[in-house]
Amino acid sequence: MELHFLGTGSAFPSPKRSSSCTALRHDKGVWLFDCGEGSQIQLQKSTLKPGRIKKIFITHLHGDHLFGLPGLMCTIGQNGAAVLKPHIDLYGPIGLRNFICMSLTLSYSNLPYTFSVHEVMIPSYEEFHSTNHVDKYDPEFWNKLKNLSKIELPLHPNEIAATKIYTNQQNIFEICYDDDLTVLAGVLQHTVPCIGYVIQEDNIPGTLNVKLLKDIGITPGPVYGQIKSGKGVTLPCGKIVNPQDYIGEERKGRKLVILGDTYDSTGMLDIAMNADVLVQESTNENADQEKSIQHGHSTAGMAGEFASKIFAQKLILTHFSQRYRSLDYEIAEETVDVLVKQAKETFSHTVIAAEDLLVVPVPLAAR
């Protein structure tokens, strides 16, 4: 498992930091989290293959997390490039489907694969427009937007209908289970409806201790499969083989938490607990906390605090204001180093500042 940071800038893409896009590469494919403008260009610069993308998760519908999606979908499989699976699943807040369908339809896009949009029904959606605390959106503006976004578009020719995803009784969205990974989502507080994702890998069964089996005279064959599946086996000599004695310890699956933009992530506290990796936006430094919250964003200190609360093993900061330079810039005080230091004040484990095209491996925990 690896995390590939394709875009790490906030608000708009720049030549230094592209818009939000984080890829999770695992054994069975590539999953994207957010897809800001330029993500398909970043993908070309990375070692990832567009044809391996199977799922795309969107945290919220702000343009810097969304506007790269139609272009990316058109380019996947273009010029006969191999597509891993001829179907792509998209997940994201209600409205995502209309955006995708309208964009792909009006651009006459005929895709070499099918797609489904699984819309997440954030409960506060209807009330969001009135409770929103950022004054630049006046109620009249919101009402006009709301009317426009309620249109239900018919299916795009390449689209397969999907059901909407509602919260369960614990206010959690059960997003999907695929490729041995369970995905949950929880609501984040931002200026617009927003969610964060939790990716929980299944535990990995222990491996068969072939040496021990050979020592007692059992040679490779169908019996190995029986033992591995946990069935007791009686040998011709009458000896009963207890599978547990020959199977190594089960290993704990990895847990990743990838948040959308937020000034308050307490809604995800329970499902994010004990993450191996937390990816959290850290748009601003602590001194700008008031302004940051007004715009719905976290500071480095807030990210560190949340990482501590959920007992994360590693915190990766991303979605930086374009004013922060990368670590190799000559004046350290103008780089994301400032943010890493502030996050470390509230979180005692590893803190990493993402850079465009940075790859962070996510290994299994040490035994």
Added chain:
Amino acid sequence: MELHFLGTGSAFPSPKRSSSCTALRHDKGVWLFDCGEGSQIQLQKSTLKPGRIKKIFITHLHGDHLFGLPGLMCTIGQNGAAVLKPHIDLYGPIGLRNFICMSLTLSYSNLPYTFSVHEVMIPSYEEFHSTNHVDKYDPEFWNKLKNLSKIELPLHPNEIAATKIYTNQQNIFEICYDDDLTVLAGVLQHTVPCIGYVIQEDNIPGTLNVKLLKDIGITPGPVYGQIKSGKGVTLPCGKIVNPQDYIGEERKGRKLVILGDTYDSTGMLDIAMNADVLVQESTNENADQEKSIQHGHSTAGMAGEFASKIFAQKLILTHFSQRYRSLDYEIAEETVDVLVKQAKETFSHTVIAAEDLLVVPVPLAAR
């Protein structure tokens, strides 16, 4: 006047060539022609100021000419950057409005300026789906698309309604007149409805010959304005000043032709005549002409031919297949040099291959 080539690649953006976007910088602002994904990033790399953009013209709705538009519109004027005029006019084929309104609405975009979308009613639009000659779009696919794209969305909160533009009796679209520039459009043959634009500058009045006026004793004052405006003036001594004797020759305004994707541009022959500059796509080389036409595109030879037919002074090739390297690449045979040479076989004046961020001045014709 300068042409800034922000994106010169076809089909999809790459790290080497961004998607289609050509900017015309003139005394009174910046006009964009097409806006593929990544155009706002290219704009940041250029010397152009996003806040000076006043008009955006779209040739057709394929993603590589369109998908950068919502992001660009969101970024213009962000962070309080100065906006030249708090209104932007967009022009393009019918469907453009739904794309923009849906994208800006679902992304909760509140702009610091107003905008209008002037949709161009290409007459063949309704029949396009059946007469389209590229077999990858089957009739059923087209019908589904058509149903989806017919929805009329209400106004976005920042939008000011605009009337649709229909052809005049000569099958020409009179797009706009502003900043001393008249814009016309004509229909191009492509796989989807597509237009090309003609930009005709007003003739530039001759300047006042101040030296001559001083020689006959007329000193600077309101009388200069009278003479410049062509009015005869009687001096206190009784002498009648004939304005024509003191005003230099009127200079011919420049004419630019910027085409969209096309395999046949004869529909624009009349309005494109005597262009100072023709910007035409040249996706492929002559050897690929059959395939190129099937996909609705021009070869270098076809571009040269059209330039000759309209008696253009200069041909700028753009929208290259991503396989053509830039001129500085070590193997000349793999660069756009191939295309320049082929265009020169059918056009005897200057041929230039565009590159991302290339700036081509468009001077007034020599006297």
